[in-house]
Amino acid sequence: MSMRTALRATSALALCALATAATAQDTTITIATVNNGDMIRMQGYTNLFTEQTGIAVEWVTLEENVLRQRVTTDITTNGGQFDIMTIGMYETPIWGANGWLLPLDDLSEDYDVADILPAMRDGLSHDGTLYAAPFYGESSMVMYRTDLMEKAGLEMPKAPTWQFIREAAAAMDDPENDINGICLRGKAGWGEGGAFITVTANSFGARWFDEDWNAQFDQPEWKEALTFFVNLMNDYGPEGYATNGFNENLSLFQQGKCGIWIDATVAASFVTNPNDSTVADSVGFALAPNAEGVDKRSNWLWAWALAIPAGTQKEEAAKAFIEWATSKEYIELVAANEGWANVPPGARTSLYETPEYQEVPFAAMTLESINAADPTNPTVDPVPYVGIQFVAIPEFAGIATEVSQEFSAVYAGQQSIDEALEKAQALTNDAMEAAGYR
Amino acid sequence: MARAVTPRRKIITTAVAWAIGLLIFFPIYWTILTSFKTEAQAINDPPLFFSFDWTLENYAVVQERSDYMRFLWNSVILAGGSTLIGILVAIPAAWSMAFVPSRRTKDILLWMLSTKMLPAVGVLYPISLIFVQFNLLDTRGGLIAVLMLINLPIIVWMLYTYFKEIPIDILEAARMDGANLREEILYILTPMAIPGIASTILLNFILAWNEAFWTLNLTAANSAPLTAFIASYSSPEGLFFAKLSAASTMAIAPILILGWFSQKQLVRGLTFGAVK
Numbered sequence: 243m244s245m246r247t248a249l250r251a252t253s254a255l256a257l258c259a260l261a262t263a264a265t266a267q268d269t270t271i272t273i274a275t276v277n278n279g280d281m282i283r284m285q286g287y288t289n290l291f292t293e294q295t296g297i298a299v300e301w302v303t304l305e306e307n308v309l310r311q312r313v314t315t316d317i318t319t320n321g322g323q324f325d326i327m328t329i330g331m332y333e334t335p336i337w338g339a340n341g342w343l344l345p346l347d348d349l350s351e352d353y354d355v356a357d358i359l360p361a362m363r364d365g366l367s368h369d370g371t372l373y374a375a376p377f378y379g380e381s382s383m384v385m386y387r388t389d390l391m392e393k394a395g396l397e398m399p400k401a402p403t404w405q406f407i408r409e410a411a412a413a414m415d416d417p418e419n420d421i422n423g424i425c426l427r428g429k430a431g432w433g434e435g436g437a438f439i440t441v442t443a444n445s446f447g448a449r450w451f452d453e454d455w456n457a458q459f460d461q462p463e464w465k466e467a468l469t470f471f472v473n474l475m476n477d478y479g480p481e482g483y484a485t486n487g488f489n490e491n492l493s494l495f496q497q498g499k500c501g502i503w504i505d506a507t508v509a510a511s512f513v514t515n516p517n518d519s520t521v522a523d524s525v526g527f528a529l530a531p532n533a534e535g536v537d538k539r540s541n542w543l544w545a546w547a548l549a550i551p552a553g554t555q556k557e558e559a560a561k562a563f564i565e566w567a568t569s570k571e572y573i574e575l576v577a578a579n580e581g582w583a584n585v586p587p588g589a590r591t592s593l594y595e596t597p598e599y600q601e602v603p604f605a606a607m608t609l610e611s612i613n614a615a616d617p618t619n620p621t622v623d624p625v626p627y628v629g630i631q632f633v634a635i636p637e638f639a640g641i642a643t644e645v646s647q648e649f650s651a652v653y654a655g656q657q658s659i660d661e662a663l664e665k666a667q668a669l670t671n672d673a674m675e676a677a678g679y680r
Numbered sequence: 681m682a683r684a685v686t687p688r689r690k691i692i693t694t695a696v697a698w699a700i701g702l703l704i705f706f707p708i709y710w711t712i713l714t715s716f717k718t719e720a721q722a723i724n725d726p727p728l729f730f731s732f733d734w735t736l737e738n739y740a741v742v743q744e745r746s747d748y749m750r751f752l753w754n755s756v757i758l759a760g761g762s763t764l765i766g767i768l769v770a771i772p773a774a775w776s777m778a779f780v781p782s783r784r785t786k787d788i789l790l791w792m793l794s795t796k797m798l799p800a801v802g803v804l805y806p807i808s809l810i811f812v813q814f815n816l817l818d819t820r821g822g823l824i825a826v827l828m829l830i831n832l833p834i835i836v837w838m839l840y841t842y843f844k845e846i847p848i849d850i851l852e853a854a855r856m857d858g859a860n861l862r863e864e865i866l867y868i869l870t871p872m873a874i875p876g877i878a879s880t881i882l883l884n885f886i887l888a889w890n891e892a893f894w895t896l897n898l899t900a901a902n903s904a905p906l907t908a909f910i911a912s913y914s915s916p917e918g919l920f921f922a923k924l925s926a927a928s929t930m931a932i933a934p935i936l937i938l939g940w941f942s943q944k945q946l947v948r949g950l951t952f953g954a955v956k
Contacts, residue, residue, distance in 0.1 A: 272900055272901050274900075276915070276916065277912055277913060277914060277915040277918075277920065278915060278916070278917050278918060279917075279918050282745070285745070300900075300901035301901075302900050302901055302904070302908075302912075303911075303912035303913075304896065304908070304911055304912065305911050305914040305915075305916075306916040308896055308897075308911060311804075311897065312896065312897055315804060315805070315808050315897065318805075319805065319808045319809050319812050320812060321808065321811070321812050321817050322812075322817075323817055323818055323900040324900065433916075488916065488917055489915075489916075489917075489918070489919055492918075492919055493723040493725075493919055496720070496723070496919075497723070497724070497725060499725075506917065508917060509917075512918065512919075517720070518719055518720050518919070519720075520720075
C-alpha cells in the first residue's frame with residue numbers, strides 16, 4: 243500500500259517537474275503553413291524569434307488543398323497537432339463562428355491592431371472579433387506590358403473598363419510573335435477560375451444569391467459576364483486557357499507571352515523581379531476593370547493569416563509568435579535584409595505610409611485595390627453573405643468547385659454558356675436546399 | 681507449333697519495348713532534368729532539353745530549408761516497418777489459404793481486396809478519431825500500423841499466388857518426416873518461396889514509400905516522411921518547379937537505386953508462375 247502511494251507521489255512529482263520544464267524553456271510550437279514566398283522567408287527568420295523568447299518553432303509546410311483538409315480534420319477531431327494554422331479569409335469567419343479558433347482580442351498595445359488595414363480586419367473577423375492576424379494580404383489588379391501598349395498607341399487609364407481591356411487586348415494580340423492579348427484564369431476550382439469569374443460577374447452587376455439564398459445564374463447579368471469573358475478569351479486568350487490558373491498565367495506573363503494579365507496583387511513582385519521575369523522593366527498596373535456603368539470593380543480580397551486553434555495547449559507561445567510575425571518590426575526586419583519590395587504586403591496601414599515603400603512600383607496600386615474591396619458589400623444588389631470572390635458559408639467551396647467545373651467545360655468548348663448556367667443554377671439551388679438555406 | 685522469330689520481328693519488338701520504356705521513364709527523366717535548371721529555365725517555352733546552364737542551386741536551397749535526413753529516416757522506418765510486419769502476418773495467412781483452403785477462402789480473399797476499393801478519404805474521420813483517442817497522431821508506430829493494414833491485402837494476395845505454385849506434396853513429405861507447422865512454414869515453404877517473398881517485400885516497400893494520403897494526413901512535425909517533404913515544395917502562388925523537382929528527385933532517389941539493384945529479383949518474382 244505504502245509502496246503504491248510512494249510510486250504515485252513520485253510520478254506526480256515527476257509530471258510536475260516535466261510540466262514546469264516545458265513551460266520554462268522547452269516550449270515548441272507547431273505551425274501549419276503553405277509554401278508561398280513570404281511564408282518561406284519568414285521561416286528563415288524564426289531563429290531570431292526563438293532567440294528572443296526561447297520558444298522553438300516547428301514548421302509543417304503543406305500544399306494548399308492538403309493544408310485545408312489537414313487543419314480541418316485536426317480542428318474537428320480535436321487532434322491538437324498545430325498551435326498555429328495558416329488560413330485564409332474564407333475559413334476565418336466560418337471557423338471563428340464555430341468556436342474553432344481562439345479570439346485575438348487581447349493582443350498587446352505595441353502590436354497596434356488598429357494599424358491593420360480595415361478591409362483585412364473586417365474580412366478576418368466574425369461579429370466584430372478578430373480571429374486571425376493577416377500575414378500578407380492581396381487584392382487583384384491589371385498588370386500590363388507598357389512597351390506593347392505604347393506600340394499599340396494606347397494608354398491604360400488608372401481605372402479601366404472591361405470594354406477598354408478588350409480593346410487593348412485586341413491591339414496587343416500578336417499570334418505571329420506568340421503574344422496573347424490577355425491571359426486570365428480558366429482553371430476549375432473555387433479558388434482558381436471560380437474566384438475570377440465570380441469577381442468578373444460582380445463587376446457586371448451579377449451576384450451568387452439574392453437575399454433569400456436563391457441562386458442567380460438565371461439572371462441576365464451572369465449571362466452577360468460569362469459571354470463577355472468567353473468571347474474575350476476565345477478571341478485574344480492563350481490556347482487551352484480552360485486549364486490555366488495563377489501559376490500557368492504567371493509563367494506565360496514572365497516569358498512575355500501576355501499583353502494583359504489580371505490577377506492577384508502579390509504577382510506584381512514576381513513579374514517585376516528581373517531574376518525570374520523577362521519583362522520585369524516594362525510592367526504597368528491599373529485597377530481591376532468594371533463593366534461600363536456598373537459601380538463595382540472586379541477586384542477581390544484575400545489574406546493569408548495566422549490563427550490559433552481552440553485545442554492548443556500553448557496559447558501564450560502561439561500568441562507571442564503571431565504578434566512577432568505580423569508586427570511592424572517584422573516588416574522592418576525583412577526590409578532591412580532584403581529590401582522593401584520583398585516585405586509581406588497588404589496587411590498594415592503603416593507600411594503604405596513608409597516613404598521607402600511608396601517608391602516600390604506596385605505599392606500604391608496594391609493599396610488602392612485593397613481599399614476598393616468591400617467584403618461586406620461585394621455586389622451591386624444586396625446579398626445575404628460576406629465575401630467578394632467567395633461566399634463565406636461552409637457549403638461554398640463544394641458548390642463553387644462544381645460550378646467552376648461547368649464553366650471550365652464552356653471554356654474548353656465542351657458545352658454552351660446556356661447549358662453551363664442552367665446546370666450551375668440547378669446544382670446550386672439543390673445544394674442550398676439540402677443544406678437548409680432555402 | 682512455335683513461331684519462328686524473324687530478325688524483323690525482333691527489331692520491331694525491341695523498338696516497341698524501348699518506346700514504351702522511354703515513355704514511362706520520361707516524367708522521371710524530366711523531373712531530374714528540371715531539378716538542375718533555374719526557376720526561369722524550368723518554365724521556359726519551348727522546353728529546354730540540354731542547352732542550359734546546369735546548376736546545383738536548387739539542391740542547395742532544399743538542403744538548407746528542410747531536414748532531408750529526418751524525412752528520409754522516417755520513410756525508411758515507415759516503409760520498412762510496415763512491410764516487415766505485413767509479411768510476418770501474411771505468410772501464415774497465405775499458407776492457410778493456399779494449402780488448407782476452406783469453402784469460404786475465395787470469398788475471404790475477395791473481401792480482403794474489396795477494402796482497397798474504398799477511397800482512403802472515406803475513412804479519414806474514423807481513422808483520425810482513433811488516432812486522437814490513442815494518442816497516435818504524428819507517431820511512427822501509428823502510421824506503420826495503418827500502412828501495414830492498407831497494404832496487407834496485396835501482400836496476402838501476392839504470397840497466396842506464389843504459394844499456390846508450390847506443390848503441396850513437398851510440404852506433405854516434410855510433415856511425414858515429422859516437421860511441425862512452424863518448421864514446415866519456416867524451413868520448407870519460406871525458402872522455396874524466397875523469390876516471391878522478395879518481390880512482395882520490394883513491391884510493398886515501394887507502395888509504402890510512395891503512400892501520400894495517410895502519411896500527409898496523420899503526421900505533423902515528427903513522423904512526416906519524404907512524401908510530406910515533396911508536398912512542402914508545391915506552391916499555389918509562385919513558380920518553384922525547379923525546387924519541387926529537386927525535392928522530388930531527392931525523395932525518389934533511394935527507392936530508384938534500390939529498384940535498380942533489385943530489378944532482376946523483382947522481375948523474376950513478378951513473373952513467377954506466369955509461364956507454365
